[in-house]
Amino acid sequence: MNIYDIAEKSGVSIATVSRVLNRSPNVSDKTRRRVLAVMQEQGYTPNAFARGLGLRTLHMAAVLCTDVADPFYAQAVSLIEEGLRQREYGSLLICTGGELEGKKQALQQALEKQVDAILLIGSAFRERSDNSHLEQAASQVPVIILNGWVKLKGVYCVLCNEREAMEQNVARLAKTGCRHILYVYDTMTYSGSEKLTGYRRGMQAAGLTPMELCTHEKSMESAYEAVEQSLAGGIVPDGVLVSEDLLAVGAQKALAARGLSLPLIGFNDSILARCATPALTSVDNMLPALCRTGLALLQGLLEGQEQPQKTVLSSRLVERDTFREKG
Amino acid sequence: MNIYDIAEKSGVSIATVSRVLNRSPNVSDKTRRRVLAVMQEQGYTPNAFARGLGLRTLHMAAVLCTDVADPFYAQAVSLIEEGLRQREYGSLLICTGGELEGKKQALQQALEKQVDAILLIGSAFRERSDNSHLEQAASQVPVIILNGWVKLKGVYCVLCNEREAMEQNVARLAKTGCRHILYVYDTMTYSGSEKLTGYRRGMQAAGLTPMELCTHEKSMESAYEAVEQSLAGGIVPDGVLVSEDLLAVGAQKALAARGLSLPLIGFNDSILARCATPALTSVDNMLPALCRTGLALLQGLLEGQEQPQKTVLSSRLVERDTFREKG
DNA sequence: TTGAAAGCGGTACCAT
């Protein structure tokens, strides 16, 4: 069943059928009705490839993240997919893993599928040395990074001031009397190093000595072990900051296992923060706003407008059981 | 930059370029090298639409779920996307929401994009009365339901024996002396009613009176409230079964708020079960196996083999802090 | 308002 069949059955040319398909105003009401009726009755679905060939777009955007199984990315993907769908764009999801090779392949796959844009979630998409793959992709379609930052032509970034947020976290704990503030984190993405820098600056500003603990991998269990070993090794913090709610839960459990209940602040304000016991105080990095902004930016771009290459939103502390500013 | 340009620049016909593109053995090594070199140097990316038009496939599958932000679905989507990617298929992700209209539209969108198959995650895709939209989709491409069951031509289901699992849960609690086993659940999907049936049968078999509590919506907070009100209303359970880890966390918190620490079993063995404090004992519904099986089934289908319309895997209890069989 | 026909960028069959 194609446009020729429909044209024949409704006694018009394929050009007219195409016009009906594309809601062109230059079709008489009568003709339109007739054609639509035939389409309906034949259960006709236009072939997207042929359409894409002509229009040079399938109305699809690629959405990349290292792993959707991570609740934070899942939340982001959910928001983005919804926004794209509302704008009548499909979402090609690709999980890349943390390795460069996976990211390169993902970009290649996205380009092969002729997506209209590529959305990167997370700062893991900025490589230490060589970002030429990003550059190449950006030369073909707009690339948008959510919660990450790379200065490259055609790459647009929307992010949250995480450095500042972490700096404030230190100040907050220090204000309530903490002197030995442990910082638990995992990998060194752009975002990760921003937070770490924020922590260090905050500690310096407060005249305190940094206590940093890097976990083996990004998992609750790994954070548990790292903190447990650290405590066993005689480290005695009186406050804990963490780069990620998932790790924060691990840290929290390790502390609890030793009967400790210290001020603790997580990051991302994910579902885990609410589900943890006690519920985690966490930095809300404004994910919904981040996604909304990124989508609006993309829309502008696709409409041919100029857009800023860097947009920074400010975060917010969500107070729950593990820490409150009043003390 | 298209196949004609490449052909010209390498001094061969487009047919030969096409052969190189498709790894046809009928190309001399010398020619192949030359063509590949030109492609490389020109940064050529074949147009997937044109290709799709000829091959009648873009090598893409649609992956639908009600909402990826739910950690359980996110995990499933992650596994499926990976499996599809390994088989060189792209994943068109669509979140449908719980309403029929959203699901219908999602199927329509998937079909318009000419996907090769549709994967439905969760039992929410079975409607109470009318499944004609599924039937229509299945008449065009294979439809696979993971963790759900609908008997329809062209629809293939892989699921877990959740009814039995819940029945066993009752037996387990009863064996350790529980007499007043509360069941907390939310909506009535196919999966939901299976579990509820399992609970009822289990209670009957143990000679106990069912105590059922339906939450207002699928959220931790909603479960908390429901249980809290129930306790406030004088209900005194001595064991709790829940249809979902997310709800289980809410129930757990409500119990803890009243100083209660009862045997409690969640469902899905999601990341939340591990992150909860105390960690939840939960039924592992074999999600990875479910996804693997579904993907293998799909592959078989695409290769033209017959496949069973229903495959049932058996679940497994993962014992953590909130309940152990030995007592 | 409608139709005819030239693309769009590939695939694949038929020759050579």
Next chain:
DNA sequence: ATGGTACCGCTTTCAA
């Protein structure tokens, strides 16, 4: 091993 060419199904001038 290679080239010529007729599709694939739709969009979009250009004429009528």
